[in-house]
Amino acid sequence: HAYAGSRAGIKSIIVVKQMNAKGDKVIDEGKLVYDGHELDPTIEGPKFYKRNGYYYIFAPGGGVSTGWQTILRSKNIYGPYERKVALDQGKTTINGPHQGAWVNTPSGEDWFLHFQDKNAYGRVVHLQPMKWVNNWPVIGIDKDGDGIGEPVLIHKKPTITKPVSIATPAESDEFNGLNLGLQWQWQANPQATWSFLNPTKGTLRLYAAKMPDSAKNLWDVPNLLLQKFPTEKFTVVTKLTFTPNTKIENEKAGLIVAGLSYANLSVKSKKDGNYLVYTTCKAADKGKAEKEETLIKLTSNTIYLSVNVSEGGKCQFSYSFDGDKFTNVKDVFIAEPGKWIGAKVGLFCVRDQVINDAGYADFDWFRIEK
Structure with missing residues (x-):
């Protein structure tokens, strides 16, 4: 060893x-x-x-x-x-x-x-x-004859005795069952009060769990529901309906790309209604503060959120009210790895205070297109 x-x-x-x-x-x-x-x-x-x-x-x-x-x-x-x-x-x-x-x-x-x-x-x-x-x-293949192999990207497959179908890990999730797909990973050990899968409605409900008192940003928050990047170029789209607790403000729910730095597009509750906000946090693992930009005040609780990831980890967030026409956020975020892992993409719902009940967000589905 x-x-x-x-x-x-x-x-x-x-x-x-x-x-x-x-x-x-x-x-x-x-x-x-x-x-x-x-x-x-x-x-x-x-x-x-x-x-x-x-x-x-x-x-x-x-x-x-x-x-x-x-x-x-x-x-x-x-x-x-x-x-x-x-x-x-x-x-x-x-x-x-x-x-x-x-x-x-x-x-x-x-x-x-x-x-x-x-x-x-x-x-x-x-x-x-x-x-x-x-x-x-x-x-690999020793092309120059120095006795050291070099890796190959294309090569004849191993000889097998019977045909094997090509399979890839699950990525999209319609949230129609009683269990989350195996592609999902909570940021920390999960609690039953964080989420509810309702197969009757085909939704995943995330409750606005309170952020830990010691949390400086979402790096320190356990109830992030994430999955690994599936490939170099892909697009995520999710549909959510946000129902905040009207007795408090600053509950948030949305779509996040998480790593040592992160960015998210989310719906945030305020005294006079819900707003769409875009948030970034550089060096989140070192406790740096978030930068939040308010984009628009929302007139509907239902919204489509998307992020397009292109070569080099370039993340373009966007939003839509009909699922067809999307508006890009001006900023392009460059994804960063986590601690000994790659970046992840997923969902979250949080708040910064506790009263006798939490707001929630119902996610209809989470779809990945390549």
């Missing part, structure tokens, strides 16, 4: 520890078998394999976004280990191709799964061909 510098106070080293026969308990203090400070800084995420009398450690080095896949081998489990780079970016556009696993198929083919850090789009998974040369793995 490796060490995370943020937690252990040291990194770039790999230790081998013996386990019991069941594999559920470490039984010794371990031995440091590799120091990557010079050649493989931030080496981590190791996988252990044995093949043709060699012990292999597959481990990513060089950091998340610009690293490479290091292979260590030895005929003794405690070393000394030889080192070789099996995969790096080379001349491709796939940065940091590393941190994954060797997969051997029933047909005898070798493949390698790894991720690529794409900033606001998170860490996307790639599948690379892999072959063995002189008992060293070469991952």
Whole structure:
């Protein structure tokens, strides 16, 4: 195993520890078998394999976004280990191709799964061909003959014994059932009082939960209902009907793109009615304050909110009163990743004070188009 510098106070080293026969308990203090400070800084995420009398450690080095896949081998489990780079970016556009696993198929083919850090789009998974040369793995395609593979974007698929249908994770949600789709993630452990799925009406009701007293912005708010960006270019549209508690003001409900910085388009209650507001917050994770712009006073409680995400994480928010003609917000927000994750898009409903009841927003559906 490796060490995370943020937690252990040291990194770039790999230790081998013996386990019991069941594999559920470490039984010794371990031995440091590799120091990557010079050649493989931030080496981590190791996988252990044995093949043709060699012990292999597959481990990513060089950091998340610009690293490479290091292979260590030895005929003794405690070393000394030889080192070789099996995969790096080379001349491709796939940065940091590393941190994954060797997969051997029933047909005898070798493949390698790894991720690529794409900033606001998170860490996307790639599948690379892999072959063995002189008992060293070469991952991807070695175009220049230097013994180091480069990742490929297009390649023949693995040989399979029967047809497999292509499937992608769920994205859109009509809110017609008793449970949210598996694509949804609350910002923190959910509470029953945050939401209500009503299959009779086909709506998701989000209640205006009070923001924590310590919250400086929505980064600190648990009741954000979010999902990962599904691809580089997509459009989200949702239809909501806002019913605030008329005894208070400043309840808000809307559509958000969340990360270390965030932006949202929402309906906000005030003493004299509801308003459409556009809010941004730079460096939200550091407690910075929001900037809110009031766009228009609303004459209807029902509105369509949308965000179009284009290449580079450019987010264009817009709104409509008929679901057909949309008006763009002037600002274009650039999405940012979260903490070790990509940006997310989703829904929220909050307030800043407590009385004996909460307002709510009924979301008819949440649709993603590509």
